[in-house]
Amino acid sequence: MVEPTSAPVERPASRSTGILTRVVRVVGWTSIVVGVLILGFVVQQLFVTTWFSQQHQAALDVEAEEHFVTADVTEVEYVPPPSTTTPGEGTVAPDGTVTPGAGGSSTDEGAPLNPEKRTLLVESSPEDGKAFAVIRIPSIERLEEGWAVVEGVELRNLKNGAGHMPHTPLPGLPGNSVISGHRTTYGAPFHEIGDLVPGDTIEVDTAIGTHTYEVREVIVVRPTELWVTEPREGAWLTLTTCHPKFSARQRLIVFAELVEGPNWEAIYA
Amino acid sequence: MKQWFLELPGPMILKIVVAVVVVIVAIVALFFFYDWIGTNMLDSGGTIG
Numbered sequence: 001m002v003e004p005t006s007a008p009v010e011r012p013a014s015r016s017t018g019i020l021t022r023v024v025r026v027v028g029w030t031s032i033v034v035g036v037l038i039l040g041f042v043v044q045q046l047f048v049t050t051w052f053s054q055q056h057q058a059a060l061d062v063e064a065e066e067h068f069v070t071a072d073v074t075e076v077e078y079v080p081p082p083s084t085t086t087p088g089e090g091t092v093a094p095d096g097t098v099t100p101g102a103g104g105s106s107t108d109e110g111a112p113l114n115p116e117k118r119t120l121l122v123e124s125s126p127e128d129g130k131a132f133a134v135i136r137i138p139s140i141e142r143l144e145e146g147w148a149v150v151e152g153v154e155l156r157n158l159k160n161g162a163g164h165m166p167h168t169p170l171p172g173l174p175g176n177s178v179i180s181g182h183r184t185t186y187g188a189p190f191h192e193i194g195d196l197v198p199g200d201t202i203e204v205d206t207a208i209g210t211h212t213y214e215v216r217e218v219i220v221v222r223p224t225e226l227w228v229t230e231p232r233e234g235a236w237l238t239l240t241t242c243h244p245k246f247s248a249r250q251r252l253i254v255f256a257e258l259v260e261g262p263n264w265e266a267i268y269a
Numbered sequence: 270m271k272q273w274f275l276e277l278p279g280p281m282i283l284k285i286v287v288a289v290v291v292v293i294v295a296i297v298a299l300f301f302f303y304d305w306i307g308t309n310m311l312d313s314g315g316t317i318g
Contacts, residue, residue: 037299044303045311158314165316180315185307190315226318241315248313 045185049159053187056160060131060148064205067132071123071207078120078174078266081233118266123170123207126151133171135162135179136203140192146205147189153180162189168229171204172211172263176232183241183252190241194218194252202237202256208263213237213256220250228253235267 126132131150137143149171153163162181169175181190196202202213213236220243221228228238228251235258243252258264277284308314 040299041303041306044300045307048300049304049307153314153316155308155314158316163314163316178317180317182312182314184312186312186314188312223313223317229317240317242312246311248308248310251315251317 049185050187053159053161053182057148057187060150060161061134061146064131064134064148067126067130068205068207071126071132073121073123073207075119076122078118080118080174080267118269120173120266121208121262122173125170126164128152128166129157129160131161132206133164134205135189136205137193137196137200138203139200140195142191143189147181147187149179149204158182159186161187165229168231169235171206171237172208172235172258172261174235174263174267176230176236176238178229178238178240180240183243184246190239190252191245193239193241193254194243194245196254201259202239202254204237209261211235211237211261211263212259214259215254215256217253217255219253219255221253223248223251225251228255234258235263 123132128151131148133149134146135143135149136146148161149164150157150161151164151166153165157163158180162179164170165178165180168178171177171179182188183190183193196215196218198215198217200215202215204211204213228240237256237258239254239256241252242248243250258267274284274288277287279287
């Protein structure tokens, strides 16, 4: 008599094999989820923010053009500070208030250096978040066509364009006008300003006209080094952005001096 | 994921609506989280002070 053959019996997986399978599965899924999250971060930071910024730039360009037409431009009397003054004196506030150097226009010996009063063109202060200027750097492809500058350097301002630091003079006025901008996200307007070298030109269009600056120095500082925003003798433009690229650890600073524009003669002649 | 979806309360149409809302909220929250990380670590806008 032949006994019926029984169905093949599967050997139960060993305990260690079951644990290993589970560990591999957990590690695999965790890697996939982390990878997708990191990829999403990169896409959001590099592409989504730039897309939003480009949408805003189109509107800001129009806003800046409107500002050029509607802004109040007035002439104010300007007494250049004597050459012996310390930086910070002889500035014009964005509201047009002229602050001549201490002691008027005379040196310690009392000899007048710049006795004549000059006329300076001053525009009305822009509202916070409003586009009031266009910055153009011919040697940088990204900024060749220009990038709108808004008033303010809060995060919401800089998401739209480069931002002018309040309480510093507007571009084209005596003192130190400071403009900040993103370097890697939100359109990254200042992505390549590290390539600037002394002698490169920076143009800024405002309601007064086009002001041309020439790069004098490019340096790297800590984010807390406020001295870079302090007033300077003459008319200066200071650009600030993050450094190195893809890090907010330091700041790249570009100092540029006014070499041409509607107010150049009043300030330097 | 499938089990989570099936455990959602209500009929199928309600499960779908709840799932879509949860996914949208998660994506928006993730967007703000990414923005926060990016602003603090990657690129703060270059402001001084």
